[in-house]
Amino acid sequence: MDFLFSQPGTEMKKEPTKIRLLSVSRNLFLKQGYSETGLNQIVEEAKTVKASLYQHFSSKEELGKEVLKLYSDENLNLLKTLMKRNPKPLDFIKAWVRILSREARMSQLYGCGMANFRAQIHPGETHIRSEIERIANETINCLSDFLKESIQNGYTKPNVDCQSLAKQLFIVYEGVLQSYRLLDDKKSLDELYKIAETLIPSLK
Template sequence: MNKESLQPRERILETAYELFLKQGYNSTGINQIIDEADVAKASFYQHFKSKEDLCVGVLEKRHQYIEEQMQALTAQKRSAKMKVIASFDLISLLNEKEDFRGCAFLNILSEIPVDNMKVRNVIHAHKSNIRQSFKDLLQHADLADHVYLLYEGAFVESQLYRDQWPVNRARKIVNSLIN
């Protein structure tokens, strides 16, 4: 969708996400977001009281996007095993689409103060949701945690190496763990 056709709140969220991804949360100022989203300062503050509130909005929107993509990738898979393995396709897709920028949640987590509970709680809820989805699919808590840790590790390592090999290797390990 063309950003110009979006409502101001959505333009702000899209612009902030792109800038956070490209240059980091702490290096992105509100004035830059306002300028690049082409909104008035009053419009920005009508939707978001602070940069922290904007960050929460960005992460909530990102969570929704991840959920939608995961649903699309797993919808046609019949078995729990195939759904779990397909979840690694999401990492590959995001790596290709976003040039190996990694997990937006972990990137922001690394930049916020440890006592920023408002943002940390959103990140924690997102990660807990992923972990719980593996538990729901596999019906085995220890195995689900192994898969979750491989999933998260594949995301981080593919960002570091700027390559899909960690995702592909994690997918193979998960395949053998589930068998």
């Protein structure tokens, strides 16, 4: 989105420079990769100048870290919305797969942003690596909390190690996305639900 509307009747205003830079960077990092995206391209597509970029981000690494946080917030908000609408674990997984499949059909699924970043960052970019680890653990904890709640609501058997199961589901999710990219096969995404069925001990 290039413009924001504040209130009806007011003039259309351009998004703040920082938001434009984050939005453009997020899209470019997902589409063509972190290492393949230069600051000059980001500045050009954000319709600003490099001096303005450095007013908000001291380096590409700091920009990458902020983009990861944005990506993480979007993903966690999506997961929490799906969990609220689908309190049964397998229903949630099915809804999750539908979202991924829709993005794939629209050619908007580029794999996992975290994994893509991790594969391309320089060993010295420790701040990004730490941010990726934090996001991964936060996602696993979100899944674990959801599974605990499903036990309380009687949707999952009580003898489940929620943290371990959440980590397994996260690993399956990452593997499915990588398979989708490697095989260029949208049906690979369905494996997330099929494998989840064997992992989640739902009450009949």
